[in-house]
Amino acid sequence: MGKHRDVIDFSFNLSFVRSTATFARIVYSRLNWSAFFTLATLLSAIAREVVNYFSGLNIGRFYSALTGKDDAAFWTVFTESTLLYIALCVLIALVGFFSSCLYLSYRSNVVDFTQKVYFRTNSFYRLNCIDDEGIDNPDQRLSQDAERACNLLATKILPVAILSPFTISFYTYKTWKVTGAYGVGIIYGYFIVGTLISRLILSPITKWAARVERAEGDFRYKHVSIRDHSEEIAFYDAASFEEGESNRLFSNLISTQKRLIMWQFLSQFFQTFFNFFGGSLSYVIQVFPVFVFHSYDDVDPNTFGQIVSNNAFLFIYLINSFTNLTDLATSSGEFAGYVQRITELVRVGGSIFPSDSKKQSRVGAYINEIVPRDEERMGEDSALMELNNLSFSSPDDQCTNWSVRNVSCSVNRFTRLLITGPSGVGKSSLMRCIAGLWSPMAGNISIDSKIDKDSFMFLPQRPYFPVGKLSLKQQIVFPSKSDEIPPHDDHRIISIIHSLSLARLLIVAGDLNDEVDFEWGEQLSLGEQQRLSLCRVLFHRPSIVFLDEATSSLSESAEKTVYSLLTTAKIGYVSTGHRSTLIQYHDDIINIDNDGGVTSYRSDELRF
Numbered sequence: 001m002g003k004h005r006d007v008i009d010f011s012f013n014l015s016f017v018r019s020t021a022t023f024a025r026i027v028y029s030r031l032n033w034s035a036f037f038t039l040a041t042l043l044s045a046i047a048r049e050v051v052n053y054f055s056g057l058n059i060g061r062f063y064s065a066l067t068g069k070d071d072a073a074f075w076t077v078f079t080e081s082t083l084l085y086i087a088l089c090v091l092i093a094l095v096g097f098f099s100s101c102l103y104l105s106y107r108s109n110v111v112d113f114t115q116k117v118y119f120r121t122n123s124f125y126r127l128n129c130i131d132d133e134g135i136d137n138p139d140q141r142l143s144q145d146a147e148r149a150c151n152l153l154a155t156k157i158l159p160v161a162i163l164s165p166f167t168i169s170f171y172t173y174k175t176w177k178v179t180g181a182y183g184v185g186i187i188y189g190y191f192i193v194g195t196l197i198s199r200l201i202l203s204p205i206t207k208w209a210a211r212v213e214r215a216e217g218d219f220r221y222k223h224v225s226i227r228d229h230s231e232e233i234a235f236y237d238a239a240s241f242e243e244g245e246s247n248r249l250f251s252n253l254i255s256t257q258k259r260l261i262m263w264q265f266l267s268q269f270f271q272t273f274f275n276f277f278g279g280s281l282s283y284v285i286q287v288f289p290v291f292v293f294h295s296y297d298d299v300d301p302n303t304f305g306q307i308v309s310n311n312a313f314l315f316i317y318l319i320n321s322f323t324n325l326t327d328l329a330t331s332s333g334e335f336a337g338y339v340q341r342i343t344e345l346v347r348v349g350g351s352i353f354p355s356d357s358k359k360q361s362r363v364g365a366y367i368n369e370i371v372p373r374d375e376e377r378m379g380e381d382s383a384l385m386e387l388n389n390l391s392f393s394s395p396d397d398q399c400t401n402w403s404v405r406n407v408s409c410s411v412n413r414f415t416r417l418l419i420t421g422p423s424g425v426g427k428s429s430l431m432r433c434i435a436g437l438w439s440p441m442a443g444n445i446s447i448d449s450k451i452d453k454d455s456f457m458f459l460p461q462r463p464y465f466p467v468g469k470l471s472l473k474q475q476i477v478f479p480s481k482s483d484e485i486p487p488h489d490d491h492r493i494i495s496i497i498h499s500l501s502l503a504r505l506l507i508v509a510g511d512l513n514d515e516v517d518f519e520w521g522e523q524l525s526l527g528e529q530q531r532l533s534l535c536r537v538l539f540h541r542p543s544i545v546f547l548d549e550a551t552s553s554l555s556e557s558a559e560k561t562v563y564s565l566l567t568t569a570k571i572g573y574v575s576t577g578h579r580s581t582l583i584q585y586h587d588d589i590i591n592i593d594n595d596g597g598v599t600s601y602r603s604d605e606l607r608f
């Protein structure tokens with residue numbers, strides 16, 4: 001449950017430099033293909049520049065051959081130019097090909113890295129359900145933002161950024177030789193003015209690009225949520241409300257995009273002007289050798305044509321190299337928005353760079369409150385887990401208006417404990433603390449050091465069935481993977497299905513192991529979903545299962561079957577719930593009252 005926070009704007013500043021450094025570590029986190037394709041892109045781009053240089057000089061040779069009416073020279077230049085252009089086309093295609101491969105390797109590194117962060121130590125839970133740092137749409141950052149950032153970096157930014165210093169140095173030297181400091185000064189001055197203007201335009205572009213991404217994510221999330229809750233919306237007859245909300249989010253997206261387009265308009269105008277005017281400037285600079293220095297007064301007209309053409313090529317290429325840099329700045333503006341969104345997710349999710357291990361302690365804070373018990377286990381009925389004066393509240397510190405104080409109890413293999421109390425007092429939250437999702441305010445939970453994490457299993461209040469048209473077996477053995485479960489377990493799974501009266505599902509699924517053509521969470525009734533979730537418990541046979549209102553949609557007789565199956569399977573249980581019928585299946589009861597006070601009873605003491 002996130003809180004409302006001020007929008008964090010990203011800009012083209014020092015934080016962008018830091019984010020880019022982090023992003024570079026991520027895209028090269030596995031060197032393998034990304035290093036190879038970086039090298040291949042750069043080598044082919046260098047070869048392209050060399051061939052481009054020679055083919056540029058051939059224009060002057062054409063002039064010379066034509067004005068000198070030299071037939072043989074013309075056809076020689078023509079043949080050479082044709083070969084050079086073929087080589088140039090191959091190299092341009094190769095740069096495109098290698099940079100696309102580089103994009104793919106970047107993307108797989110980024111997704112691999114960010115997903116590790118996202119799924120490690122329940123970061124996805126903190127970001128989606130607690131989110132105390134205002135991270136909007138983490139899913140969009142992992143998918144769309146990562147795609148765009150990798151694409152820009154591999155195909156538009158990297159080839160230009162690395163080659164530019166070399167092309168600029170080379171063509172500066174060539175220009176200097178022809179025009180001296182004047183020509184070079186004019187081109188550099190032209191570039192500095194261009195950079196200052198683009199710097200002014202870029203900051204807003206970065207900010208608005210990031211805002212568009214956020215608005216796009218909010219709009220898409222609305223539609224995902226409508227898809228997931230179509231039936232509920234139809235029951236409420238809430239189509240017009242949902243349409244209004246969708247329109248509101250869409251109009252926010254459009255108005256944000258309009259602002260971005262306004263800034264892009266300015267940037268586009270400036271970029272195009274810089275490109276076209278650069279063409280004229282390349283001739284203006286010839287004023288120095290021709291009219292000021294009189295360098296070519298003694299040159300014959302044929303050679304003079306060739307020299308003017310070659311000079312124009314050199315100057316325009318130097319200007320073009322700077323133009324590439326200003327274009328690069330525009331791409332970098334967009335890139336900055338994406339990169340800052342991705343690295344912010346990594347920072348908040350808890351970096352997994354080995355050198356950042358110290359910074360991870362906060363990440364683990366939610367699950368590390370468990371203190372292992374060191375003493376030897378005495379027997380089957382000794383405690384597997386003890387809650388010692390556990391007090392807790394919502395992790396959302398701004399909204400804390402409730403807390404539960406001093407829960408103490410001991411849980412062993414024979415535990416049949418019911419946690420009850422009015423709605424919203426914190427019953428599920430106690431489960432969240434026990435599962436390590438929330439950090440208690442005081443007290444602690446100690447567990448027997450000899451048992452492993454598979455000894456406990458939690459069934460959340462809302463049944464969960466992962467999407468992907470998975471087989472019935474996969475849904476039952478979840479969170480294990482079905483291909484890790486030996487085929488001889490299929491008989492046991494089928495008998496569990498029958499014991500919970502779910503034989504119909506075997507018919508619907510076709511076969512236990514077949515992928516289905518529907519999503520389980522969309523097709524089953526709530527009661528069926530609860531029983532299918534309970535199949536998981538009977539399959540995994542944990543020592544203790546924590547059932548959060550896990551039988552609330554079942555009939556009383558089905559509820560009775562569930563608890564008798566758990567007892568037969570020797571699975572201890574801790575349930576939460578409101579129904580008085582639950583009491584008969586439990587020995588101990590903890591009641592949480594509206595003030596967060598806790599009272600413990602034996603069930604046979606309780607009178608309704």
Ligand SMILES: Nc1ncnc2c1ncn2[C@@H]1O[C@H](COP(=O)(O)OP(=O)(O)OP(=O)(O)O)[C@@H](O)[C@H]1O
Binds near residue numbers: 130424
């Ligand atoms: N992720 C969260 N972030 C902040 N507060 C939360 C979060 N989840 C639940 N809460 C708040 O914690 C309080 C206790 O919720 P909890 O789900 O534990 O109640 P409950 O006793 O299980 O209620 P019910 O019987 O209705 O299921 C509620 O006020 C709820 O709004």
